[in-house]
Each structure stands twice: as C-alpha cells, then as structure tokens.
Amino acid sequence: MSRHHLLPGRPSLRLFAVCYRNLLVWRKLAVPSLLGNLADPLIYMLGLGYGLGALLPSVAGTSYIHFLAAGTLCYSTMNGATFEALYSGFSRMHVQKTWDAIMNAPLSIDDIVIAEALWAAIKASFSGLAILLVAWALGLIGGAVALWLVPLIALVGFTFGALGLVMTVLAPNYDFFMYYFTLFITPMVLIGGVFFPLAQLPAGIQLLAQCLPLTHAVALARPLLGGSVPDDVGLHLGVLAGYAVFGLLAALVLARRRLLG
Amino acid sequence: MPLVVDSLYKRFGERAAVRDLSLTLRAGECYALLGPNGAGKTTTLRCVLGLVRASAGHIELCGHPIPEAARAARARVGVVPQIDNLDPDFTAAENLAVYGRYFGIASSALQARIPRLLAFAGLAGRGDDPIRTLSGGMKRRLTLARALVNDPDLLLLDEPTTGLDPQARHLIWERLRHLLSAGKTILLTTHFMDEAERLASRLAILDDGAMIAEGTPHELIERHIEPQVVEVFTRGGAGAADAVAWARTHAAHYAPRHETSGETVFCYVVDAAPLLAHLATQPGLRYLHRPANLEDMFMKLTGRELRD
Numbered sequence: 001m002s003r004h005h006l007l008p009g010r011p012s013l014r015l016f017a018v019c020y021r022n023l024l025v026w027r028k029l030a031v032p033s034l035l036g037n038l039a040d041p042l043i044y045m046l047g048l049g050y051g052l053g054a055l056l057p058s059v060a061g062t063s064y065i066h067f068l069a070a071g072t073l074c075y076s077t078m079n080g081a082t083f084e085a086l087y088s089g090f091s092r093m094h095v096q097k098t099w100d101a102i103m104n105a106p107l108s109i110d111d112i113v114i115a116e117a118l119w120a121a122i123k124a125s126f127s128g129l130a131i132l133l134v135a136w137a138l139g140l141i142g143g144a145v146a147l148w149l150v151p152l153i154a155l156v157g158f159t160f161g162a163l164g165l166v167m168t169v170l171a172p173n174y175d176f177f178m179y180y181f182t183l184f185i186t187p188m189v190l191i192g193g194v195f196f197p198l199a200q201l202p203a204g205i206q207l208l209a210q211c212l213p214l215t216h217a218v219a220l221a222r223p224l225l226g227g228s229v230p231d232d233v234g235l236h237l238g239v240l241a242g243y244a245v246f247g248l249l250a251a252l253v254l255a256r257r258r259l260l261g
Numbered sequence: 262m263p264l265v266v267d268s269l270y271k272r273f274g275e276r277a278a279v280r281d282l283s284l285t286l287r288a289g290e291c292y293a294l295l296g297p298n299g300a301g302k303t304t305t306l307r308c309v310l311g312l313v314r315a316s317a318g319h320i321e322l323c324g325h326p327i328p329e330a331a332r333a334a335r336a337r338v339g340v341v342p343q344i345d346n347l348d349p350d351f352t353a354a355e356n357l358a359v360y361g362r363y364f365g366i367a368s369s370a371l372q373a374r375i376p377r378l379l380a381f382a383g384l385a386g387r388g389d390d391p392i393r394t395l396s397g398g399m400k401r402r403l404t405l406a407r408a409l410v411n412d413p414d415l416l417l418l419d420e421p422t423t424g425l426d427p428q429a430r431h432l433i434w435e436r437l438r439h440l441l442s443a444g445k446t447i448l449l450t451t452h453f454m455d456e457a458e459r460l461a462s463r464l465a466i467l468d469d470g471a472m473i474a475e476g477t478p479h480e481l482i483e484r485h486i487e488p489q490v491v492e493v494f495t496r497g498g499a500g501a502a503d504a505v506a507w508a509r510t511h512a513a514h515y516a517p518r519h520e521t522s523g524e525t526v527f528c529y530v531v532d533a534a535p536l537l538a539h540l541a542t543q544p545g546l547r548y549l550h551r552p553a554n555l556e557d558m559f560m561k562l563t564g565r566e567l568r569d
Contacts, residue, residue, distance in 0.1 A: 004314055012332065017362040024359065025350040097346035103312055104340035105363035105411075106332045261273070261313050 005256040009110035018102060018115035019122065022088075026123060037127040041076035042134060045069060048195075060197045062226065069135045070222035071194035073149065074156060076131055078214055080124035081157040082185060085164030086177045089116050093168060099259065113165060113255045117248055120161025121154055128153035135225065142227020149224050156217045159240050162247030163213075169255040193218040213243040262321070263288055263415040263446040264309065269318035271304050271470075278304040280470040282318075286415070291437070291447040293457040295555075296467035297563055302450035303343060305467075306417055309448075310335060323414055336364060339408030343419040343450075345400055347392050353379065353403055354388030357410055364411040374410065381439075382406035383432065398429030405436060416440065418449045422456060434459055454555035464555075468563045478555055486558045487518065487529040491536055492549045495524050502545025515539055520560075529553065529561075 026033060045068055053064030060067055092098040099112050132149055135141055167180045191198070191205055192214035198206050209215045216236040223230040230236065264286040271279040279301040286292050294302045307313040309322055311331025320327040325334035348356050354375050361371040379388050382402035387395070395403065401421065408416055421437075422430040437460055441447060451457055457464050458478045465475040474481055482488075493512075495504040508526040512519045515536035516528035530536055533550055540548050 002314070014363060014365060017359075017365075020362065021348075021359050024355070025348075028350065096349060097342075097344060098348060100342065100344075101346040101348070101360070102363055104310065104335065104338075104342065105360065106336040106365075107363055108332065259312075261307070 002257070005253050005260070009108060009252065011110045011114050012107065014105075014107050015111040015115040015118070018107065018112055019119045021098075022115075022119040023122070033123075034126065034130070037076065037080050037123075038130045041072050041079075041127070041131060045072040045131070045134075060199075065138075066140055066226060067197075067222070068195065069131070069138075069140045070225040071218055073128055073131045073135070073153070073225070074192075074214060074217040074221050075189055075194045077124045077128035077153050077156045078160045078185070078217070080127035081120040081160035082164045082180075084120040084123045085116060085161045086168055086171075086180065087174065089120070089165060089168040090171055090174060090177075092116075093259075094171075103259070109255050109259050110252055113169075113252050114248070116165055116168075117158055117161040117251070120164065121157035124157030124161065125153050128157065141225060145227055145229060146224050149221060152217070152220055152224065155237070155240055155244070156213075159213055159217075159244040159247065162244050162251060164247075165251035166247055166254060169251055169258050188212045188214045191215075193222075213240055216240055262286065263323060264448060265319075265321040266305070266309065267319040269305070269308060269320065270316045271301075271308055271313065272316045277470050279308065279315075282467075282470075282472055284465055284472070284475070286446055286448060288414075288446055289441070289444055290462045291441055291449060291460050293461035293464035294448070294450040294467055295452065295454070295457050295464055295559065296450075297452060299469075300467040300563075301470040302467060303419055304470075306419055306448075306450060309417065310338070310340065336411065337414045339411065339413035339416045341401075341404050341408050341416070341418045341421050343423065345404065347400055347404060347407070349392050352389050352391055353384055353395065356392065356403065357407055360407050361410045366411065371410075378406040378409060381409070381436070383436075396429075398425050398432065401425060401429065401433060402436065405433070409440075413445070415446045415448065418447060420450055420452070422451075422453065430456070454559060458555050466559060466562055473562050474558075482553055482555060482558050486553045486561055487531050488553050489530045489533040490551055490553050490557055491516070491528040491530065491533055491540070492551075493526040493528065493540065494547045494549075496545055496547045502543060504546055507543065507546060511539070527557075529557070 049065030049068045056064045102112055103109060129150070132153070167177060171177065191201060191209040192212060193209070198209055198215070201209065216239040220230045220233065220236045262285055266282055266284050269279055269282040270277065282305060284292070294305060296302050304313065308315045309320055309327065311328035311334065314328055322334035323337040327334060348359060351359060357375045357378055358371050361374070375388065379385050382405060384399060384403060392400065422433050425433065434456070437447060449460060461478065463475065463477055464481070465472050474485060476484065493504050493507065495501055504524060504526050505521055508519060508521050512526055512528060516530045519526055519528045528536060537550060540546060
C-alpha cells in the first residue's frame with residue numbers, strides 16, 4: 001500500500017451530486033425496491049409477532065409484537081444499507097464503471113465513497129422509516145420520545161453502509177459477499193437481540209454480542225419505540241459511531257488502493 | 262499550455278509502465294500517443310488526470326499542477342475513456358444532465374446545453390432513448406458529447422474508435438475535426454495508424470513505456486523509413502513461386518532493407534522501379550506497391566512480434 005493512500009483526503013460538496021445520481025436511479029426502480037425492503041420485513045414482523053407472539057405470555061416485559069417491532073426496524077435498516085453498499089455499490093464500482101466516469105470529473109474517490117455511504121444511509125432510512133410508520137399505525141409506539149428513532153435510523157444506515165463499503169472495495173466478485181452475510185450479518189442478527197432477548201444467551205455469547213453494532217442499535221431502538229429513554233445512550237451511540245468511523249476510513253483507504261493503483 | 266509533461270516515470274512494483282516521458286501540447290492542436298498494447302498510453306493519461314500518482318516527474322494540466330490541483334484541472338478537461346461507462350440506468354439526455362452536475366453546472370444551464378450536445382453527437386431526437394437501445398457508434402458519440410458537457414479546453418480521448426465499424430469511425434473523426442476547428446485541444450491515444458495520420462498534427466510513438474519518436478506524421482515517415490514499400494506475396498495455384506525463397510536469393514539486391522513476415526516479404530526502397538521491373542519477370546509472385554505510411558514506421562520502430 002502506498003503511503004499516499006493513508007493521508008487524509010479533502011472531500012468536496014460535489015459528493016451530493018453522486019448521492020443525487022443514486023436517488024434518480026432509485027426513483028426509477030422505487031416500487032420493486034420498496035416492496036423488497038418493506039414488504040419482506042413486515043411479513044416477518046407481523047407473522048412472527050402476532051403468530052408466534054400468541055404463544056408467548058410476554059417477552060422482556062412486553063408483548064412479542066412490541067419486542068419484535070424494534071428489532072425489525074434495526075434489522076431492516078441494516079439490511080437496506082448493506083445490500084445497497086454491497087451489491088448496488090459493486091455494480092457501480094466494478095461492473096458499470098460508474099465510479100471511473102465520476103472520477104474523470106472534478107470529484108475524487110473520497111467524494112464517491114462518502115457519497116455511497118450517505119446514499120446507503122438515505123436508502124436504508126426509507127426502509128427504517130416505513131417500518132416506523134407501520135409500527136405507529138399498529139399502535140406500537142409508546143410516546144413522542146420515539147421520534148428519536150428517526151436520527152437513530154439514519155445513523156444505523158450510515159454505520160452499515162460504511163461497513164458494507166469495506167467489503168465492496170475488497171470484493172473480486174459478487175460471490176465474495178456471502179462471507180460477509182454468513183460470517184457477520186446472520187450471526188449478528190441472531191445474537192443481537194432482534195428476535196429474542198440477549199439474556200437468553202450464554203454469558204460468552206452475550207459478551208460477543210456487546211461488541212457488535214446491531215446489538216447497540218437494538219438496545220437504543222427498543223426503549224425508544226416503547227416510549228422510554230434508553231440506558232447507556234452514550235455507550236450505544238459511541239459503539240455505532242465508532243463502527244461508522246472505522247468503516248468509512250477503512251473503505252476510503254482500500255478504495256484508494258483499489259482504484260488509484 | 263494545455264498540458265506539460267516533464268520527465269514522467271510510473272512504476273508498478275518492479276515494472277516501469279512509463280519511463281522518462283516528456284511532451285508539451287500546444288493550444289488547438291491534436292496530439293496522438295501511439296503505441297502497441299501495454300506501451301503505457303492509458304497509464305500516461307491516468308497520471309495526467311491525477312488518478313494515478315507518478316513515481317517521478319512533473320505534470321501541469323490546464324495550468325494546474327498534478328496531482329495537487331487535479332480537481333481544478335479536471336474541471337477544464339473532458340475525457341472519453343477506453344471502456345464504455347455511460348450510465349445504463351439513464352437515458353441519453355439524463356446521462357448528460359447527471360454528468361453535468363458533477364461539474365457543478367446549474368440545471369437551467371444544462372437544460373439549454375443538452376439539446377446542442379445531442380445534436381452534435383448526431384442524436385437529436387434520441388434524448389429519451391435508454392442507453393441499451395443505442396448502437397456502439399451512438400454510445401461513443403454520446404460519450405464524446407458527455408466529455409463536452411463542461412465546455413472543456415482540452416479533450417483526452419483514450420482509443421476513441423476502438424471496436425467501431427468504418428462508418429462509425431469516420432463519423433467520430435469528422436466530429437473531432439469539427440472540435441479542432443472550433444479551437445479545442447485534443448490528446449488522443451490510439452493504435453490505429455490511419456487515425457493518427459488523419460487527425461494528429463503531431464504524434465509520439467511509445468514502446469515499453471518510453472517515447473521512441475515524436476514529430477508530425479510526415480516528418481516521422483521521412484525520418485525513419487524509406488518512402489516506397491513493395492509487399493511481395495506467394496501467388497496461389499499452378500506455377501506458384503515461393504516469396505520467402507525469392508527473398509533469400511533476390512530481395513537484398515533490390516531492397517537492402519526488407520523483412521519477411523509469414524508468407525509476405527516487405528521491401529523498403531527509395532526507388533521502386535528496378536524492383537518492380539524485376540517482379541514483372543516473376544509470374545509466380547504477386548506484389549503490392551504503395552507509399553510508406555505510419556504503420557511501416559511503427560513496425561520498424563516497435564517490431565512485429567505480438568504484444569498481448
């Protein structure tokens with residue numbers, strides 16, 4: 001790796017033109033995109049929430065659909081950002097050479113990577129907000145404090161967008177992403193408190209879960225949705241922001257190495 | 262000066278992709294970089310644009326030092342890349358609008374400019390067509406129009422007609438001549454000699470990362486190669502004579518410099534008359550007499566072996 005790839009960059013506001021480009025494409029494909037990002041998690045949330053929930057007396061002191069709504073909100077925001085950064089990002093970077101075209105204009109690779117992370121956050125926010133709206137319509141929201149979920153959704157989207165971009169700029173092909181899903185995303189969903197409380201798990205796994213970003217997203221989202229202020233807000237935000245910063249910096253350095261030769 | 266490159270070196274690990282390259286473009290000229298595959302043409306362009314950091318040397322693009330002020334320099338430059346990277350999710354007109362925004366051009370200005378650019382590309386009335394419905398030639402012309410969206414001072418074209426049919430190539434050349442007459446400066450890479458001969462006022466031959474010749478097409482041909490070429494082939498069928506065997510016994514007498522490539526003998530001569538008179542007495546051989554061109558010079562300077 002060249003020393004220059006590690007130096008701080010100077011991004012420009014032109015990066016919003018790249019976000020806007022992605023938004024224009026999304027607008028053309030919005031219907032199938034929304035269907036995939038919204039219908040799928042909703043079916044799970046409603047099916048498991050009311051179906052499985054009917055068998056459960058209460059989970060962590062609340063009804064299962066309440067419990068699951070917060071998990072689904074974080075989970076589908078994470079998925080929205082991850083799929084966008086990985087598959088769509090890889091198409092733009094490697095298959096369509098859209099990034100190459102943009103770099104011939106007065107934009108840098110740093111602009112593009114930051115724009116892609118922001119765009120992943122925006123697109124994931126569509127999913128997260130849609131779930132929030134459905135939760136509100138179903139009367140699952142406990143109070144005005146739930147409005148804090150809006151910035152939280154954006155942060156979760158940005159964090160997973162940035163982490164996903166690290167894989168995108170490392171990937172030789174689409175198959176590479178299976179490692180990320182199988183080794184990171186899927187286990188994290190199962191131990192992160194999305195479907196059942198962390199307390200169910202052995203102590204060692206709980207400790208591992210505390211090191212993962214999704215756990216902290218859920219730990220904030222669940223009380224907020226229920227109408228109360230979460231504990232340890234600083235810690236949870238710190239972990240999410242830490243992953244976001246680490247992901248973005250790693251993606252920047254690796255993208256420079258890959259594309260600036 | 263639109264572009265000054267001084268003592269440029271670019272190494273990838275142990276391999277030197279560009280070695281001690283210096284060139285200066287004058288405003289309003291078309292300058293061609295010619296070379297076989299792997300000669301360092303594209304690497305040079307990437308260095309010039311500040312996309313790759315040079316190992317050594319100095320570059321000034323549109324008055325800006327590269328790579329320090331690459332962003333400001335690229336705002337004054339238009340690029341037609343070797344590999345098509347039009348946005349497949351957009352129509353022809355949307356491609357131009359989206360690209361214009363990367364230069365910070367206001368929407369109203371773009372809306373006024375786009376019909377003119379489409380007309381220039383011979384795509385008037387096709388603005389709403391999706392990219393996948395355009396032919397290869399149309400895509401190239403749209404890419405050229407996209408490179409003009411910021412009204413650049415300098416155009417960098419990386420093999421602009423590779424993969425196009427003759428009609429499409431001639432149309433691109435005609436458009437490029439139009440741009441030159443409008444005062445644009447062009448830096449072009451190509452491995453087509455006819456393209457360089459037609460468009461370039463000056464050209465440089467690159468081989469293995471280094472410049473081995475520079476000048477106007479005429480100067481280069483005059484300086485490096487005999488003016489006449491006679492290609493001698495074996496005639497098929499009854500009474501055939503073997504051109505290669507003929508070359509062994511006779512060629513040196515008529516053409517002190519000659520080369521055999523497969524079944525063809527290339528004879529380079531100042532005066533072709535004695536050789537032609539001799540060939541008239543050899544009914545078993547076929548021949549083609551023509552003036553020397555850039556390709557002959559290129560082959561002489563870079564050799565005949567493949568560069569895959």
